[in-house]
Amino acid sequence: MIGRKPQRSNFLKRGVKDCVWVDYKQVDELRRLMTPNGKIYSRKRLGTSANEQRKVAQAIKRARSMALLPYTSGTL
Numbered sequence: 001m002i003g004r005k006p007q008r009s010n011f012l013k014r015g016v017k018d019c020v021w022v023d024y025k026q027v028d029e030l031r032r033l034m035t036p037n038g039k040i041y042s043r044k045r046l047g048t049s050a051n052e053q054r055k056v057a058q059a060i061k062r063a064r065s066m067a068l069l070p071y072t073s074g075t076l
Contacts, residue, residue: 022055024062030069034060037073 024030033041033056040060043053063069 022052022059024059024066024068026059027063027068030056030060030063034069038070 022030033046035041040057043050046053046056048056060069064071
């Protein structure tokens with residue numbers, strides 16, 4: 001038993017996942033994350049994690065408040 005490494009849990013073996021960086025000024029990319037009516041697509045549809053979805057939603061809301069994106073489809 002001398003020289004044998006102790007077993008590590010799966011938690012330590014996993015790598016850190018890369019984060020998605022979303023900017024509110026990238027209007028064309030944000031439009032792809034929205035329905036034609038102006039709603040934000042769900043996590044299931046986009047395939048994002050909860051943290052990434054929060055960043056996407058925050059960027060879309062910031063772009064809407066600065067009038068870069070419309071709130072509704074009436075202005076599309």
